[in-house]
Amino acid sequence: MTTEYLVLSALLFAIGALGVLIRRNAIVVFMCVELMLNACNLAFVTFARMHGNLDGQIIAFFVMVVAAAEVVIGLAIIVTIFRTRRSASVDDANLLKY
């Protein structure tokens, strides 16, 4: 049974990654990142169950905390960029190059 969970997790992760690659709206990209994190959490929870060990759940818990912090900062950055550049496209923020 657990294998299916893992496959689902992999699928969700891949979909999230794809979203990161093809979407330009920074907020959507960010959502895709969240999706990837969630996919990982699913895998952790599944592993916890598989091995009869709560550590996986603890890690998932920490991932959530970190994700929360990350979202706060990430969104703040997006808002700041939007405020100055009137754009939320990740392609527009390409000054750091060469």
Add this chain to the structure above:
Amino acid sequence: MEPAEIIPHSGGVIGASWLMIALPLLGAAILLLGGRRTNAWGHYLGVLMSLGSFVVAVLAFLQLAGGRYSIRLFDFIPGIADISLLVDPLSISFCLLITGVGSLIHIYSIGYMSHDPDRRRFFAYLNLFVAAMLLLVLSSNYVGLFIGWEGVGLASYLLIGFWQFKPTAAAAAKKAFIVNRVGDFGLLVGIFLMWTTFGSLAFGDISGKVGEASQGTLTAIGLLLLLGACGKSAQLPLQSWLLDAMEGPTPVSALIHAATMVTAGVYLVVRSGFIFEGAPTAQLVVTIVGVATLLAGAIIGCAKDDIKKGLAGSTMSQIGYMMLGAGLGPAGYAFAIGHLITHGFFKANMFLGAGSVMHGMNDEVNMRKYGGLFSVMKVTAVTFIIGYLAIIGFPLLSGYFTKDGIIETAMHHNQILGWLAVAGAGLTGFYMSRMVFMTFFGKRRWDSEAHPHESPAVMTVPLIILSIGSIFLGGYLVLSNRLMLFLAPAVGRPEELPVFHWNSVAGLATLALVAVGAVLAWFKYGKAEVPEVAPRGSFVTVFARRDLYGDALNEALLMRPGQWLTRIAVFFDNRGIDGLVNGLAATIGGSSGRLRRLQTGFARTYALSILFGAAVLAGALLLVGNL
């Protein structure tokens, strides 16, 4: 007869012979470090130190009595060489010549340099020279000899370039040093070869072991030493510096470039007699070089209008005679040294005389502007003429005995060499007569502002003393073989002592040729009008005037290729090696510049590459898991 053994010695005057070197060295140090404070009395100190050396030399000579003593001073390079002195008849003869003639020239210089603001420095250099020259002749091994050898080179450099502000003087000084260095290179390599062969550099050790060395090695060493001697003594092919060296003050020309330093090559060959005697080929080369130089010098002397350069050519020629004598083995050594000593007197005499003439003629050196000076400067003229008679071998004067000895010995040894030497004597008769006639006789061709006058006593007294030596010294040394017997403990002597014949074929031929030369000179320069501007002259004259194209040859063969080589090397260094390095840097920089275009700034492109990387990793894990 073999040379005598060397005995370690420490006491007495001989034990204190290091004073000979130390005194002038101290003088030089005081004068150089003391600066302007010593301006007032510096020249007296210089003379005093030189005289002090002379006194020590005389005392040591009196105590020597034919012995050979070594005096160890201090350890120099442990295991290779120490600084120690060898006092024997050969070295003491040189000491007497150097300090004796040197002191006279010191005294003379007080007058000659009296108007020069840098007189103190001049005396410091003279003292330095005397010290170095004495170290050269007194050292008991080749390392000490080499130090003195280069020391006199340094002094010569400093004195030729004494008037550094004259570009010609600065260039001549440099040239002298560099050409000498070529010779030094030979001497240095010779020393290496002796070290690897004998494991020692002391004269005593090497002469003891010389019999065990192969003849090839000895020949190689001999030729290398000869190269050194050629450099210092201005023998072919390293003769070109000597004529330029006349840029120095005249006392310098007299002391260094006539009487003493240039004869160091002869000293080296005689001192290394044990090597040359084992290597007949090297000896033959020595004699050939000697004869070639004596002729070349004489030819150059015939064409020079500059009185000092004429004398310089003559010096070359006379050293050629000495070299010839030195290449003839024990029979020739005594005559070579004898000629060296008498030449020291009469050539110094003539150089100082020339200096005296120049002193009176506003430093004019062109003999075509002289003429008829006899009546104006009698002392100078008479002493100069005595020197002249000595050098052309006027019977019973010094040169007659010593030069004749060399010619006779050469004739015994090899007829061709002998006759060439006779021809050289004839040339000597011509060019020296030409010099005397052009300078002291004939019409006065002076410049309008020239007011020739006799020099002060401080200059004429040394001239008189030297001319006395020029008259009597030769006869004293040669008759009854005094010098040969005196030197025998140091250099050996032939089994059969030579006997002096006034009526030998060679001697008479020499006299005849000299007379012919003198008469020719009289017709051309005494009786006939001497043009004030030199006529173009024949091919031979031009050839001689240009120093037998020695400089041109050097320039074409060494200087120009050298300049090219330098330019190529500098170019190669900047463009080749450095270019390679900088090119590598530029390549890396360029490719990095292109590579950094990959950083587009689009976060999504980076994310794509990350995902690819992750996929590759996953694939790799899968692959590894399956293996």
Add this chain to the structure above:
Amino acid sequence: MGETITFWVLAVVSVGAALGMIFSRKAVYSALLLGGVMLCLAVLYAVQEAPFLAAVQIIVYTGAIMMLFLFVLMLVGVDSADSLVETLRGQRVWAGLAGIGFAVLVILAIGNALFVPEPAGLAAATEQAGGNVQALARLVFTRYVFAFEVTSALLITAALGAMVLAHRERLEPKATQKDMARARFAEGDPSPLPAPGTYARNNAIDMPALLPDGSVSELSVNRHIARYDVERGHLPDDPKLAEALKHAVEEEPVTERSHRHEQASSQETDSQAEVTK
């Protein structure tokens, strides 16, 4: 059996929602679909013996994080739809390849791995502590206490960071009421904007007001209402009024009031610039 059904239903829903999320044009839809995925996952956590995480998932993710997303979407502009035309050459193709390749490889890896046929279950682990939450708490405060403490630092830092990032530095002193009044009088139009319908012939809110001199005041119409009218063709019969409405729609971007204010401030900066010159 029940778990299997739950899984398959939720799996299909969550994958569908995820795909919808990445392909929908509008960011708000994406956000809602993501919320859906998270809810599905919460249920799956619950199924997999992680009730605490299921609750946290709903509270933190769906409750807090998704709300933050929506807030930001509102700030940035809901109506700005994302163009789906790709601008980077080859990005979409390669992204698709990499994504599919990655998924396939990971799934292959999972399929390849040797798992115990039946999961061990967490009963043993939770039993001793007396429940999932207690067991987690025990772990958090014993073995992971350091990480936990560090997390607290992280959260504080994040909060501070967000404040710093969102904070806008005031470049000029805050305008007092006095300043605002002065500025308004300096503009030469101290009166309030005319209310719609003043001197109107009917009392509809979409009718432009007439000024005392009988002319039409464009300022009196709310432009959103005007746009609605223009789009639906509900234009008044009076051509003069209709013209005023259309005009109001065309001048959409800035309202008259803010327009005025901007002019004033730009003049101010111009004069400042002159002074500095």
Add this chain to the structure above:
Amino acid sequence: MPWLTILMAVPVVGAVLVALTPKGNDKLAKQLTLAVSVVVLALTIAMAVQFSPKGDRFQFVETYEWIPRFGVHYGVGVDGIALVLIALSAVLVPIVVLASWHDADAPSAKRSVKTYFALLLVLEAMMIGVFAATDIFLFYVFFEAMLIPMYFMIGSYGGAQRSYAAVKFLLYSLFGGLLMLVAVIGLYVVAGKNTFMFPELIGAIQDPTTQKWLFAGFFFAFAVKAPLWPFHTWLPDAAAQAPAGAAVLLVGVLDKVGTYGMLRFCLELFPDASKFFTPLVIVLSVVGIIYGAIVAIGQTDMKRLIAYTSISHFGFIALGVFAMTNDAGAGATLYMVNHGFSTGALFLIAGFLIARRGSPHIEDYGGVQKVTPKLAGVFLIAGLSGLALPGLSSFVSEFMVLIGTAERYMVPAIISASGVVLAAIYILWMYQRVAGGPTAEPVKEFKDLNGRELWVVAPLIALIIGLGFYPKPLLDVINPAVDHTLVSVQVEKFTPAIAEKGAGQ
């Protein structure tokens, strides 16, 4: 008493104090630096007096564990070779401080005056450390760390092209150093003795192939550092751009680390590889001697010219090291010291000339002798020392190197000896153009040496002349150390072609 640690600590503490001096009081910083360097010199002399040449090989040994896990020690100690080089550094630093009194004041300097002097003291500590280290890892650390102060001294206080020169210097040295690091680690691993201590690692590597690889790593670093032809092009740039004082330490001491390393590490750790590579090294050295001299002749910039003469001289040193005879080895070691003095003097005096004229180009001078006889005089003496005139110190060492080389390799010795002619050309031609001829207009305003400058050159000239006539004190210290090194290398002693039996007859 931990002499060597004190010797390193004093300049470091001094550097900190100098860096802490109040801003704007440059004079205090300079005086403090001078005082510290003189103290170091005094301590060095005190230590040298206690050194006994016949005693243990390494003396004043201190060993403490540093990184026990990898067997890295803080291990210091000196033998005769290291002692004379430490003494060289200790003598040169006060002279350099005095000579560069105004070097850092130039408006073009990028950093403050006190920084320059603090860097100088730090450099001194590192120079002492690198020669004193008996732990190879420690040696490596000093070897690389020395680059830092020198980089800043060139890059912040140098001439117009200083950035280029400083970066080139750094990159060259780092590149060599990294190869050496690989070899150091390789040595540690292959030897398997879990230690970096040099005395314990002698003879640890027996496999010839391994020896060759490790030798190559070490040698390359040292060849760049020395620098040996063809790795030399950083030196003329760095030396020409560095302020005169820094150039003295760069060429006088830093580069000696290269030749010192060859003698100490390459030869003893990898004797078989050294013998294998000897022909190559000798060819490089001989090429360097001739090539450096020829290129020096063609230079128009005084400092570059001197730098190229140094390349020629380093060829002599490397030749002496790899000739592997006692005379050549001792000569090479003595050469390292003498070269420091003579080239140091040349650089400093060239620096005085440049400070007066503001140009390093030879053609901008002329007739200096007439205006400033003292300056020209010391310039000539330093130059003559550079051309190895007998009676001056370089002659002894050059003679020993050549005669020692001749003992085993006659032809290279002869070719190298021709360097004496070329040396005369480059030095005397430069002197002729600078000091001879008519006085150039700007030269007429030159002032002769002032008191400070006299104090700078007088000790150097005294040492040059003194060691030229009586090198025995140094040789007595050096000879046992070199003998010891060559015993480890296991080379046969030189015997002349005609054996000693003839001596008694």
